Amino acid sequence: MGLSFEVSAESSGGGRRGVLQLPHGVVQTPVFMPVGTAATVKTVQQETLEEIGADGAGAGIILANTYHLYLRPGHELIQRMGGLHRFMSWRRPMLTDSGGFQVFSLAGLRKVTDDGVEFRSHLDGSKHFFSPEHSMAVQIALGADIMMAFDECVETPASWERTSQSMGLTHAWAARSKAYFDAHKHEAPWTAEFGGTQSLFGIVQGGMYADLRRESAERLVEMDFDGYAIGGLAVGEPREVTREMIARSLEILPRDKPRYVMGVGYPDEIEEYARTGVDMMDCVLPTRAARHGLLFRSAEAGETGPAVRMNIKRVEYAEDRRPIDATCACMVCKRYTRAYLRHLFVAKEPLGATLNSIHNLAFYLDTMRRVRDGLAKGDSVNPPGG
């Protein structure tokens, strides 16, 4: 079996408190997934990821990037090492993307046909080809609990016609992804030893067109995936458009399957989308921002909004003895001052990126825990089936 998903409470706004059971463990949803691009959440130890957050529960599931791992160290090497979990010593659930998003970001380095995408490595310029079948084979070798169908990500902006055509390709590729997956899903590096199989999610596309989003969701649901992602968002469009595209897709997606919005976002975004029925999200923002000195914290007296952004390099923090966030229970806020973190950043000391990343990830995980607690308690006015 791949996954089971149970929604235990649902709010009037559509938010769902759920439990996602995967071969490598249980994930409490809604969940934020830290991104471990190259089999490492940049600058953070696995030990730390396991205990990050106010409740000490750590990250329930992390993501890794198929494109990066395919190029280096190579999916076959990882397969020989027993799969991604063993390779990086991460015992909890993982998810891999399809490689599509990265490949389509290689402007000028790729050529798309109906069959797949030819591209050149950003590392050494070598030529490679990804088809839906090949993406599946690579993801099976990596062996994440959840893998993603191979999709085309249309450029932004794109006309309705262009977006519709691209969406059609995504649907054809989704069907091919699923066919390959169904024939090979027992070949994960750990299936023989531990039992269980990987799961496959389809990806809703349709750009910034509500009718296409609905159509895409309908076509994918007909194919019956284990879960559904909403892709191609947070690529520069206004927040209202992101919100609208998510809402149109959620209307169609089945309530008994997990729903995943890819690549979002700021803390207030992940909170908002979770409250409207998104179960899973991922984003490089907490770790990438951390490496650039951008930290997230709770609003203090006189400030508005659920999350405040602070740039730790500003001179106003040079002698600030307070933690990043007085209400945060993470190991960084319990021990280090803004003054010290500013010093590390200004002196380009690598410890700065580590401590900043730990705090930002804790802030994201705590945000989701708060949303989950709310959905389980007071926010739950419409239990499923009720």
Add this chain to the structure above:
Amino acid sequence: MGLSFEVSAESSGGGRRGVLQLPHGVVQTPVFMPVGTAATVKTVQQETLEEIGADGAGAGIILANTYHLYLRPGHELIQRMGGLHRFMSWRRPMLTDSGGFQVFSLAGLRKVTDDGVEFRSHLDGSKHFFSPEHSMAVQIALGADIMMAFDECVETPASWERTSQSMGLTHAWAARSKAYFDAHKHEAPWTAEFGGTQSLFGIVQGGMYADLRRESAERLVEMDFDGYAIGGLAVGEPREVTREMIARSLEILPRDKPRYVMGVGYPDEIEEYARTGVDMMDCVLPTRAARHGLLFRSAEAGETGPAVRMNIKRVEYAEDRRPIDATCACMVCKRYTRAYLRHLFVAKEPLGATLNSIHNLAFYLDTMRRVRDGLAKGDSVNPPGG
């Protein structure tokens, strides 16, 4: 009071098992001190430093560099923040160097007079002046448990005449350092609150000349420092010369005071010097080597020597499922394979430097613990006063 030092056992070779009591805690000697140049042991969290090593005891004392902290963030800022311990959240003992070694490494950027050294910052070219008195004032502002007299480090190679002249300057500066320190030693950022004072070590110079080393040790002992360092070694000379210069200095230095050899060395060196009576050592090697992928491990069957060097980037480790060192109990060896560490290094992932540093520091601390255990047990054939 600054420090107390008790030798509990001494070997026939001169090695001493001791306990060094400092205002911020107790240090078991012989001890290796990780270097925290800019108020951070590069890439390693303070939490980790507190528990590193097979016995989970962590680093007993760490070092920070006066020159770097003087320039950035500035000693006055650190003083206002309550001193270095508070600034970086390190509760255990610390030691600062005098700034001399770094200043004298700024070839072409410095000018030496009897009064002190004028130099230009490597960061922005700004002009600065360090005298013995100023080095003391800066180190008092930083507030380490142990501070070092301001000394001149002679270039290598240098003639006997040049070395003798430079040594004379070091002695004059040592006397001035001590006079300033004695008048101001109660001004550490924490003395008013917690009691206790800093301690000051003199530095034996004399280049590669045994007679000068002896003379330098004699002059410094007359000045009655809290402890004695042996400086100006491991600057490119053959190991036999280092060994000889240390031995000649140790003959003169009092047995009831701690003895510190600065800036050495490889694991077999620190072990050798500890067995001949050196109580304290520091070196950037374990952390700097780690960032370049050079790891230290125990010898395996068929290998010779107490420590083996391995370069983790070599292709032979690409699929090596073993830990760095099968006999090492550090958190890295307990969890991660050579294959994963190689991947992190090749992919230039920052986690690689962190994990490599943790292991190398554990290897150094474990080496010293082994020496201490030996001195306390079987190696002790000549207890002090016996």
